[in-house]
Amino acid sequence: MSHELTRWFNVLSHPDGLPITSKATDPEKAPVNTKRPPSFQTSLTHYFSTTHTRPCHINRLPHELLEEIFSYMPYSFGQGLFTAKHIQPMQLPDPDDERSHILSAEEEEEMRTSNGSGQGDCLAELFFLNGCLRFCSNRYWNFLSIMRVCKRWNATIRMSPRIWSSIPSFTEGDVRRAVELSQSTSLYLFRIESHKDWPSKECFTSVLSSEVARVREIWLDREIMRLADWGPGSIFDVLSSHEAPQLRRLRLLAHRDNHELNTDSWTSTVFPSLTLVDMRAITMSSSCALLSPTLTELVLTDCHINWTSAAAPVYLLARLPLLEVFDLFHTPLPFDLGHRSFTAPSEIVYPLTTRLRVIGLDGSLRSIHRVLDLIQCPPGEKRISLSYRHSPGDVGTAHDIAWACEHIRSLALLFPTNFTFPGLEIGFDLEKRIIRTWSRIPDEGYRWNKVTSNPCITVEHQWPDTSDSIAVDVLSLATRMHEPFIVNIPNMIMDIEVEGWLVNINNANFTPETIYAHIASYLPKTTELRLRGAAAHSFLPWLMTKTKTPIFPPLRCLELSAVNLQECIDVREPHPTHILFAVLWAFLHLDELREMKTTVGFGGDRLFGEVSLTPSMETELAVLLGSHLCVQQSFYHVDEEVEIEVRRTPGESEETLTMHAGGDTLNIIGLRLESPRPISPLEAKVRGLERYWRKA
Numbered sequence: 001m002s003h004e005l006t007r008w009f010n011v012l013s014h015p016d017g018l019p020i021t022s023k024a025t026d027p028e029k030a031p032v033n034t035k036r037p038p039s040f041q042t043s044l045t046h047y048f049s050t051t052h053t054r055p056c057h058i059n060r061l062p063h064e065l066l067e068e069i070f071s072y073m074p075y076s077f078g079q080g081l082f083t084a085k086h087i088q089p090m091q092l093p094d095p096d097d098e099r100s101h102i103l104s105a106e107e108e109e110e111m112r113t114s115n116g117s118g119q120g121d122c123l124a125e126l127f128f129l130n131g132c133l134r135f136c137s138n139r140y141w142n143f144l145s146i147m148r149v150c151k152r153w154n155a156t157i158r159m160s161p162r163i164w165s166s167i168p169s170f171t172e173g174d175v176r177r178a179v180e181l182s183q184s185t186s187l188y189l190f191r192i193e194s195h196k197d198w199p200s201k202e203c204f205t206s207v208l209s210s211e212v213a214r215v216r217e218i219w220l221d222r223e224i225m226r227l228a229d230w231g232p233g234s235i236f237d238v239l240s241s242h243e244a245p246q247l248r249r250l251r252l253l254a255h256r257d258n259h260e261l262n263t264d265s266w267t268s269t270v271f272p273s274l275t276l277v278d279m280r281a282i283t284m285s286s287s288c289a290l291l292s293p294t295l296t297e298l299v300l301t302d303c304h305i306n307w308t309s310a311a312a313p314v315y316l317l318a319r320l321p322l323l324e325v326f327d328l329f330h331t332p333l334p335f336d337l338g339h340r341s342f343t344a345p346s347e348i349v350y351p352l353t354t355r356l357r358v359i360g361l362d363g364s365l366r367s368i369h370r371v372l373d374l375i376q377c378p379p380g381e382k383r384i385s386l387s388y389r390h391s392p393g394d395v396g397t398a399h400d401i402a403w404a405c406e407h408i409r410s411l412a413l414l415f416p417t418n419f420t421f422p423g424l425e426i427g428f429d430l431e432k433r434i435i436r437t438w439s440r441i442p443d444e445g446y447r448w449n450k451v452t453s454n455p456c457i458t459v460e461h462q463w464p465d466t467s468d469s470i471a472v473d474v475l476s477l478a479t480r481m482h483e484p485f486i487v488n489i490p491n492m493i494m495d496i497e498v499e500g501w502l503v504n505i506n507n508a509n510f511t512p513e514t515i516y517a518h519i520a521s522y523l524p525k526t527t528e529l530r531l532r533g534a535a536a537h538s539f540l541p542w543l544m545t546k547t548k549t550p551i552f553p554p555l556r557c558l559e560l561s562a563v564n565l566q567e568c569i570d571v572r573e574p575h576p577t578h579i580l581f582a583v584l585w586a587f588l589h590l591d592e593l594r595e596m597k598t599t600v601g602f603g604g605d606r607l608f609g610e611v612s613l614t615p616s617m618e619t620e621l622a623v624l625l626g627s628h629l630c631v632q633q634s635f636y637h638v639d640e641e642v643e644i645e646v647r648r649t650p651g652e653s654e655e656t657l658t659m660h661a662g663g664d665t666l667n668i669i670g671l672r673l674e675s676p677r678p679i680s681p682l683e684a685k686v687r688g689l690e691r692y693w694r695k696a
Contacts, residue, residue, distance in 0.1 A: 066153065067160045073143040074166035086122045087135045142170050161185040165216075167207065169198040179207060186216035186246050205234050212242045219251040232259050232282065243268040250274065250290065254281035258304055263289035279303060286312040297325035299360075310336035311345050313371060317352040326353075327360030332389065338366035344374060351376035360385040365400055372407045379414050381455035390463045395473045405481055412484035415455070423493030424486050424523065426478075428515075428535075430500030435474055436460045437482045457485050468506040472514060479522045492525045496539065497532035497562075512538040520551045528557040530609075536560050537569035540583050544590060560584075561609035565617055566642050576659045576666035579642055581617055585657050586668055588624055614640040620657075 124131030147154045157163055164182040167189065168174045175198075179187075189208060198204045208215060218235060232252040240263070261284040263269060269289035277290055278299040284290075285306045291298065298320065307313065313333055317323070336342065344350070354376045361368045365388055395401070421439035428435055440456030459481055461474045486492065496519070502510065516539060520526075529552065531539050543551065565581040576582060611634060613621075618635055623646075643660040657668040 063156055066156045067162070070146070070153075070157055070160065071162050073146065074163065074168060085137045086132070087124055087137075089123050092124055092127070092131075092135060142168075144168055144170070144174065166190065169203070172200075172203055175203055175207060179211060184214065186214050187211055188217045188219075189215060190217070190219045201234065205238065208235070209238045209242065212238055212244050212247075214246055215244060216246050217249040217251075218247070219249070221251075221253055232261075232279070236261060240266040244271060246273055247271055248273050249276040249278075251276070251278040252282065253279070253301075257281060258283040261285075261288060261290075286316050291316065291320070293319055294322065295320050296322050297358075298323060299325060299327045299329070300331045301327075301329045303328075303331045305331060307334040310334050310339065310342055313337060314345055314348060314352065314374060317371075317375065318348045321353060322355065323353050324355045325358040326356055327358055327385065328362050329360050329385065330387065331362055333361065333363035333367045333371065335364065335367070337370055338364040340366075342370065344370075350374055354378060357381075358383040360387075362387040362389070364389055364391060365395065365404055369400075369404045369407050372411075377411065377414055379416075381415060381419060382411070383454075383456050384411060385456075385458040385460075387460040388462065390461060390467070390470065390474060395461075395463075395470050395477055401477060401480075408481050409484045411457075415485075419455075420489050421457070421485055422491075423489065423495065423528070424482065425495040425497070426519065427497045428499065430498065430502060430504050432462065433465060433468070433471075433505075434460060434462045435478045437478050439482070439485055457482070465506075468510070471505055471507045471510040475510075475515060475518055479518060483522060486523070489525070491527045492523055493528040493530070494519075494523055494526045495530040495532065496535040498534040498538065501534070502538065512542045516542050516551075524552065525554060526552045527554050528559070529555060530559040530561055531563075532561045533563065536563050536584075537567070537580060540580075540587050541569065544583075544587055559609060560611060562611075564612040564638065566612070566614065566638065576642070576661045576664050579659065579661060579666075581613065581642070581644070582657070582659055582666060582668060585620070585624075589655075589668075608634045610634065610636070612636045612638045614638060614642070614644075616640065616644050620644065620646055 122132040122136060124135040128134060144157075147157050158181060161181060161183040162185060164178040165185045165187055167178040167182070167187060169178075187207075189204065208218070220232065220235065232254055235252060236259075258281050261279075261282050263285075266289055271290065271292045272294065274290065274292045274294055276297040276299075277295060278297070278301075280301040281303065282300070283304045283306070286308055305312075317326070320326075352375050356375060356377050357380065359372075359377070359382065361371055368386055368388065421441065423439065425438050425440075426436070427438075436458070438456060438458035440458075441454040459478060461478050463470055463474055502512070563580060565579075565584065567580050568578045569580055569583060570578040608621075613635060615637055618637070641661070645658045645660075646655060647658070648655045654669050657666075659666045659668075
């Protein structure tokens with residue numbers, strides 16, 4: 001079970017730590033048995049035993065306390081609470097068949113990542129290794145089972161309308177009983193990735209249509225709409241003909257196809273309690289009735305808004321004075337808003353809003369900053385997401401760029417003076433022509449309320465494939481706009497991720513030399529560098545040409561992630577010279593980088609993450625770097641398409657790497673790494689390098 005249930009069991013115990021028993025007897029006359037300690041289940045796979053001299057009886061707990069504890073049970077979905085649904089004996093394979101004991105790659109991966117044990121009463125577990133995990137399935141735990149513990153618990157749950165307000169939808173009978181026992185309390189209708197499954201779509205819509213007057217929240221997840229014949233249309237049909245005075249939160253996350261939302265003919269166009277609207281893949285008008293003046297959060301993802309005019313976003317924000325979250329993710333602003341001839345409406349009082357803590361805008365450079373020019377944000381931490389769609393031919397005039405950078409600088413000044421982001425992540429999607437930069441504080445668990453989520457700044461730049469000539473200008477603008485948020489970071493952690501190939505960009509100046517030199521000029525204080533995906537293909541060869549002048553002097557850790565060391569870094573010339581492992585091996589043997597290598601990687605806790613390689617490559621890396629740096633969980637073995645062989649002759653100062661790929665053979669000669677450079681004992685202790693030097 002989850003930590004929530006563990007907490008509930010702790011609450012159910014006596015203040016002195018005494019356990020609960022289900023016998024409703026007199027505590028003074030209750031027999032005490034200290035020879036057989038009672039066992040209490042805290043998870044579906046783990047038990048523990050405790051011994052106490054006095055029991056605490058559940059009937060001594062107040063009714064109000066039990067009701068408060070049970071009120072958390074409907075929200076236990078999503079906490080990983082499952083029960084095993086064991087396979088029927090006749091469906092098991094023949095245990096005498098040797099093939100039935102051979103695991104597929106998916107089963108091996110599932111067994112490797114699973115931390116649970118098999119069920120002792122399962123026949124599959126009896127005849128096969130991890131049989132329950134391989135052949136049985138899981139289903140979500142029906143929390144209504146606790147009604148069978150005792151009569152008092154059953155009566156408490158039945159008499160508590162709050163427990164039934166989040167309708168348990170395991171069966172149609174449960175739904176009907178919940179509607180009846182919830183009495184007049186507000187209802188919560190969830191269907192989130194099967195955590196709150198419903199017997200049928202008709203069951204859901206019938207409850208919604210009959211009880212819409214007391215529905216407080218509606219939430220349909222996009223995964224549900226993808227796997228089943230569910231869509232927001234049925235929700236809109238009910239809302240169009242009924243009033244929903246208690247509706248506070250509406251989340252309709254459609255999968256892909258845009259669904260039409262037209263509220264012009266709705267019976268009621270007023271939603272007095274609505275505070276949150278979160279929709280995905282919806283086509284709507286900027287005058288939609290759901291955009292109520294009471295909103296505090298408006299999140300539209302992959303939506304299409306039929307803006308009635310260039311000034312429609314201005315009028316929209318003007319009628320939402322309480323708004324704290326305004327996030328238009330992949331929902332572009334009107335293009336006309338960026339025209340130089342645009343004039344803000346004079347009848348509106350500015351600034352439009354003063355409460356925004358989450359801002360997400362999508363559009364041209366001028367349209368985004370025209371909106372930022374008309375709003376005012378309060379001081380404090382924020383979540384900012386700006387997605388620029390640069391028009392063909394340019395990325396804005398010098399005046400536009402200066403104007404945009406000034407807005408970014410003013411947003412950065414709103415953060416607390418002692419606030420800093422830990423680093424910068426840069427992503428290049430060369431297929432879609434996107435450069436993305438973002439800084440964020442890692443979340444401690446997922447939080448649904450975006451107002452209280454951890455702060456971040458994300459800036460995305462995209463240009464059409466017909467305008468590759470502006471790629472370098474876009475890169476310069478991307479790093480320049482992010483600079484105010486990272487200027488005061490003492491220990492910069494930079495994460496570079498590349499998807500696709502540079503050959504896709506029709507610009508001779510958009511090269512690794514240009515990209516990484518530009519990044520290094522803006523971020524010279526980088527102390528940790530992580531290369532993800534194809535970033536390692538281009539960064540390592542570029543860094544090997546910069547041995548005379550260190551690019552990142554304070555760099556102390558270099559990490560490769562999400563790469564295959566057998567891949568060729570140049571798709572145009574597949575040759576062993578261009579295999580990533582050969583480049584990495586040569587990089588580690590450069591004499592000019594010997595000083596750098598004592599800090600790059602050798603001083604870090606981790607060198608690799610999610611790296612695919614052959615067993616022989618892993619063995620060689622363990623020899624070069626030490627087995628303690630080559631963490632087994634970070635490696636995934638693949639078939640040996642490239643054969644490697646390293647020749648080390650005792651007494652010689654060089655070693656040779658021989659690689660065979662197809663019909664080609666490559667020999668690389670490098671200096672042996674066993675010979676340490678002169679280093680003082682104090683320096684070795686400070687840097688923690690003494691464990692990395694090995695005698696020749």
